[in-house]
Amino acid sequence: MNHEPSTLAIGIFLAMVGVTLGISFYLGRKAKDSAGYFAAHGQIPWFVNGVAFAGDYLSAASFLGICGMIAFYGYDGFLYSIGYLAGWIVALFVVAEPMKRLGKFTFADALNAKFNSPGIKLAAGVSTLAVSVFYLIPQMVGAGVLVRPLLGLPHWAGVVLVGAVVIVIVVTAGMVSTTWVQFIKGGLLVAFSTVLTVMILQRGFHAEPQLPAAQTIVKQADGTVLVNGLPKGNSPGEGQLQPVGSISKLPGGVEKTGPLGPLEFFSTLEQSEVVLWSKSEVKGDDGSTTSTFSPKPTPGSQILQPGASPTFAGIRSEKFSDKLNFLSLMLALFCGTASLPHILIRYYTVKDEAAARKSTIVGIACIGFFYVLTLYMGLGAMTSGALDVTDSNMAAPLLARSMSELLFAIISAIAFTTVLGTVSGLILASAGAVTHDLLESVTTVHLTDHQRVRIAKMAAVVVGVVAILLGIAFKELNVSYLVGWAFSVAASANLPALVMLLFWRGTTKEGIIVAVLVGMISSLGWILLSGDTYAAVYGLPKENSIVPFSQPGIVTIPLGFLTLIVVSLLTGGRSPASPAPSRT
Amino acid sequence: MSKRNSRYGIWLFVVYLAFYGGFVLLAAFSPATMARTPWAGVNLAIWYGFALIAAALLLALLYGYLCRIEVVGTNNSNSEPGRPAPGARDASSANASTQTGGHQ
Numbered sequence: 001m002n003h004e005p006s007t008l009a010i011g012i013f014l015a016m017v018g019v020t021l022g023i024s025f026y027l028g029r030k031a032k033d034s035a036g037y038f039a040a041h042g043q044i045p046w047f048v049n050g051v052a053f054a055g056d057y058l059s060a061a062s063f064l065g066i067c068g069m070i071a072f073y074g075y076d077g078f079l080y081s082i083g084y085l086a087g088w089i090v091a092l093f094v095v096a097e098p099m100k101r102l103g104k105f106t107f108a109d110a111l112n113a114k115f116n117s118p119g120i121k122l123a124a125g126v127s128t129l130a131v132s133v134f135y136l137i138p139q140m141v142g143a144g145v146l147v148r149p150l151l152g153l154p155h156w157a158g159v160v161l162v163g164a165v166v167i168v169i170v171v172t173a174g175m176v177s178t179t180w181v182q183f184i185k186g187g188l189l190v191a192f193s194t195v196l197t198v199m200i201l202q203r204g205f206h207a208e209p210q211l212p213a214a215q216t217i218v219k220q221a222d223g224t225v226l227v228n229g230l231p232k233g234n235s236p237g238e239g240q241l242q243p244v245g246s247i248s249k250l251p252g253g254v255e256k257t258g259p260l261g262p263l264e265f266f267s268t269l270e271q272s273e274v275v276l277w278s279k280s281e282v283k284g285d286d287g288s289t290t291s292t293f294s295p296k297p298t299p300g301s302q303i304l305q306p307g308a309s310p311t312f313a314g315i316r317s318e319k320f321s322d323k324l325n326f327l328s329l330m331l332a333l334f335c336g337t338a339s340l341p342h343i344l345i346r347y348y349t350v351k352d353e354a355a356a357r358k359s360t361i362v363g364i365a366c367i368g369f370f371y372v373l374t375l376y377m378g379l380g381a382m383t384s385g386a387l388d389v390t391d392s393n394m395a396a397p398l399l400a401r402s403m404s405e406l407l408f409a410i411i412s413a414i415a416f417t418t419v420l421g422t423v424s425g426l427i428l429a430s431a432g433a434v435t436h437d438l439l440e441s442v443t444t445v446h447l448t449d450h451q452r453v454r455i456a457k458m459a460a461v462v463v464g465v466v467a468i469l470l471g472i473a474f475k476e477l478n479v480s481y482l483v484g485w486a487f488s489v490a491a492s493a494n495l496p497a498l499v500m501l502l503f504w505r506g507t508t509k510e511g512i513i514v515a516v517l518v519g520m521i522s523s524l525g526w527i528l529l530s531g532d533t534y535a536a537v538y539g540l541p542k543e544n545s546i547v548p549f550s551q552p553g554i555v556t557i558p559l560g561f562l563t564l565i566v567v568s569l570l571t572g573g574r575s576p577a578s579p580a581p582s583r584t
Numbered sequence: 585m586s587k588r589n590s591r592y593g594i595w596l597f598v599v600y601l602a603f604y605g606g607f608v609l610l611a612a613f614s615p616a617t618m619a620r621t622p623w624a625g626v627n628l629a630i631w632y633g634f635a636l637i638a639a640a641l642l643l644a645l646l647y648g649y650l651c652r653i654e655v656v657g658t659n660n661s662n663s664e665p666g667r668p669a670p671g672a673r674d675a676s677s678a679n680a681s682t683q684t685g686g687h688q
Contacts, residue, residue, distance in 0.1 A: 081633070082607070082633050089600045089643065093594065093597040094593060266625070266626045301619065304627055305618055306611045307615055334601075354651075357648060361644045361647075364640055365641055368638075
């Protein structure tokens, strides 16, 4: 599909990036020591921190990935919304206050508060780094997605652009500026998503009874690409994919509905027929690959039920392993939020436990409201006539473009800067882990405060470059799907140790170290050996995979708990007996 | 976190877990139930999904309300009889954890 850059969009985009950088430079000047750079001196007001939670959390995965998945398959993307929000319940009721009380800069601080063990710092530091890098991949993929329609640049250019800007932000600033940037962007994202939803309801639905023609892309052996039988390009005699997304039948045979109420929107769609698109791929003897996109009229009632997408196909499958795959993902989403390093470090930016609790409640309100909107935005995109059939991640910005060029520019700029902010938070969490956890656990050299901040900035550059490379390598995958994996790794590696430390007196330092490592290695290993990775990354048949289903959580999260209990029981006599920190 | 806050947190967590677990199990093993439209022509999958989001917020607000007494006690002299001033405890706890963490 052709994406012409617009001057208005570029102008608003540059203004937004400029404001972000300006805030970062201005506030970054005040953050010269570790306490300022990593934890904003614990002086962020709880309301600001709560909205910043939303800014951190409503990343590329939420805005681009969920809306894209709903636009392509229907209700299934909303399952991510439900799971992502439910995870905040674990964060609020179990983790928020102890994290604030026990830690100072990093997740490892909290785990290590009772034992003061270099081993725990090393394991938790490695885990933080692994989870952060895994979570960075979808953010970078999302950045690449955004610049295509916005600036007319290729995917890799977007990834490099966001990587470079974020490295500048993190190196020059710190947690104070990252928090305020997230506060502004979180608020803007929710506000403009509300505007977009109101416009969707005002526009209503209209029917296009004539079924659109199938579309093809042929990649020939010599590298040339034919689109719908013509050489790819914008000139006369050349071809581009046509935008898609329509309703073929409305209830009562009407052509237009006019404005719809929030419930009427769903009840109308339930009785309509929507044109979805299926993709098939054929490899020719001459080395060419033909991808055919075919229209598939589908009852609205099916679209509004779970189980239509490949990710959640297990819901409608008779195979038990497919159902386990679904249960496993939903478990990982539930447990993952409270284990994400960039979320956990935000508890250190407020002054006390009450502020941590209140900011989490504000975060839940903002995030929950946004996730309700995702269903409207996704279904609005599905019927907008603006979808790119080759890329689900672009659904939300293209929906905005179908409304107005100005809204598209604003929404894209906000989404892009949200990616910037989330990536900044992740890189900051990684830099903190390298400086405070890894370095302190492997060396006895005393570092001055200034040296720590300098090392953290150097680590930020390295992690940023790694994120750029991974963002280019994984560009084909839906960003929400990638985030699901990051949640699995976070929940398997971090949650068992954190929960058992708080609620089981028998927890030992050996138990924590082994549980973190086993949870991390088993979940990463499972993902690398899964059918989805075989197909999407290695290009091998899915059936050849070693593990029975792709989502590891249902196996590796209990494995983390079990490992901790067994190792703690075996080593219980050797650890100093002190009361569990939660029993204050 | 005081014992009391922890106890509230665990109970509310269990309530939400049951609600969430019901949704996931229903979606996995009884998709036909999710397809029913009990009210206003909107199916159960959407109602249940919205209810989960609303319940998260309501339980979060309830938790904040239940824990509010400690916050009041921190800011004025109306703390509960026989209780140490929580603000003082929080501060000392934070300091203790700072020292335990071994930073600086």
